[in-house]
Amino acid sequence: MSTSEGSSGHSAGDFAAVAPETKKQSKAKVSRTSMILWHAHQNDVVAVRKLLEEDGALVNARDYDSRTPLHVASLHGLIDVAKCLIDFGADVNSFDRWKNTPLADAEGAKKHSMIELLKSRGGLSYGQSGSHFEPKPVPPPLPKKCDWEIDPTELDFSHSSIIGKGSFGEIVKAGWRGTPVAVKRILPSLSDDRLVIQDFRHEVNLLVKLRHPNIVQFLGAVTDRKPLMLITEYLRGGDLHQYLKGKGALSPARAVSFALDIARGMAYLHNEPNVIIHRDLKPRNVLLVNSSADHLKVGDFGLSKLIKVKNSHDVYQMTGETGSYRYMAPEVFKHRKYDKKVDVFSFAMILYEMLEGDAPLSHHEPYEAAKYVSEGHRPMFRAKGYTQELRALTEQCWAADTNKRPSFLEVLKRLEKIKETLPAEHHWNIFSS
Template structure:
């Protein structure tokens, strides 16, 4: 019997050694048991492909199995099983544990989560949009190699230990054994009364993310290119093949990485009806995606130049510039400098709703890309003199650009300083030249525009002061 079992079930040698100790043991049984457990519990499967961006990282393909050597915060140190067996860092969210005792079960189901503890599982299940009957499976935090089923039952979470038999079968109740956890879950979804906790739906993953804004690239599809600019390209896209979104793409070598995280974190904290809402980011791999809401009528510049622009009234013009002003007042209160305010960076939706886009993104670019020395990448005709001379951005330089944007609105999207090149504009501004009043602009509004273009930044109004004056003009007209 001993030789039969050792030959056909050698994966349980540590058990046979306990029942029939070898006459001349050369390795400690506990060491064998620990080693076997380490091999099984540290096998992971790549959920997505990942291209290494440095020598510290490891390129992997979707579905590839790897050995996890250690946890490194947001990454794991992994080693390939084939070829030269190279090792490197891989994003932890790109892999899932694929080995259990017996090595025959792959965990890639939506109800499986690598949460660290019962407390994390409970916090996840009790968070919206999860509800009564939501469930998940996670590694046991008390018994390595075992698993736990957590089920939300109204206003509490019930935990069930998923044990593994000597033959590698899984069970919650001793008399009911299953070849895989998937089969176990399927059984209890139907026969949930046996555990007195309904398993209605898998827990929603988006509620538990180390960074809920970071999403796998596989979730997004680029559908239609909408435009390109200093930052990269803008696409209409689909999120999970159903929700329309706007996707701005960046090349890694164009991004100032030291500022990227700080600026994107700032974007996550901003919320105003006249700012484009950030939905998600995809920063692993290339190109980087920044995903936002999609505005149906495109940029304000395009809208003004189109057929609808020619039918706008004076009240419509005031409504547009007021909305942008409100959004900029909010950014000013949050100490966020836009750096590239212009009609091309304001988007238009239904019912003439206007929202500012690309706020703060100029900081993401490497300095040499967004400079006077690099083919005039700075939008000279929208930029305040102190930026061109000293590189000093502030809300006061933004208010200068806002004045130019107002000029664009009343000129139906025509560019400012027509007939002049950048050098001529810079020279004329130094001599005190300012854009003339558009025909459709009232003297009162033009007076405010001139205040935006004061030579000294300290003499220009804040956005708050500007909007107060603009509101007063609107009320006097009505």
């Protein structure tokens, strides 16, 4: 569902309900869970082993869908990571949300070497053999309900509050089975609009595929009754736009920490062969898990486009002014063909805003800012927080020549190196709601 520049794609909730713990313990658990799932996905055996040596319990850490690091390794055929996890005692027959074991995932993805490995270690093929990977998703409304179809009577709006508005609807904080959730609700007056329904179906079909610690978690949708609704986790920390408005310029350490979370989510979206171009990456669409601001997720995929690439340099036949002007890549503003590097440009603008404490080209109206950028201009660096390396990375990410913009995997590597050179954030615990 497309949204205006002032809208928010809220979604929410912490990783999962946790037993009574201190805030500090809970925060550390979320961070470590995120890290091991990420490093498993990136086939980084050294990082996975190091995390497990520090905390063996992480071997069976679970994300929102109860997927373990071994599920991730099995799905992508990452043999060395899987062997490492099993050596540390990973449960080879753990169930995820779909009642799939790691072996079921490997079978669904046709990872033959992984199938042999898991069977040799006692893996059993329960579940639905990777049934959550649909080669051709069925567009809702569906003739019969699937596992993510939500009965609207289960949604509790008695204490609801509006947390965002878009072109076609509103985002409401509500309750679902005792848990706060974010509900994107199509306006009743537009529920019969063919294009609006098409947009809604597209977003549902996109979100149902996504599972990553730095991507807002899809929980379900109402597709066979009006109003149409899309339900995601509710993130208690609000969006990055609100956060920066209150905090101003961030320390380099905090800005880099935030940038790493955003880049991890975007690297997942840009993973081939199913590249997802966000097309509206901006602070309002980056959400904070909680008021401690220790974990970010990328959200609002109303304008996203799923592309199957034939090679890594494909340029897509997508033109037009899509997204929000202030963070828009010049090639989009000029109605030229573009690729996934438009998201890298938007990321540079966000990084600039985090370090400067002010929106890029804030003295221009959004449209004028986009026009100014399309003419070759860029925001001026003023903040002292810009190290030479951070400035160089930002300039490359917003380069006019898209070939000079790095991929998000490259951005991650450079940010990790920059992080090592920065002084630690000493006041992490002073952030409060």
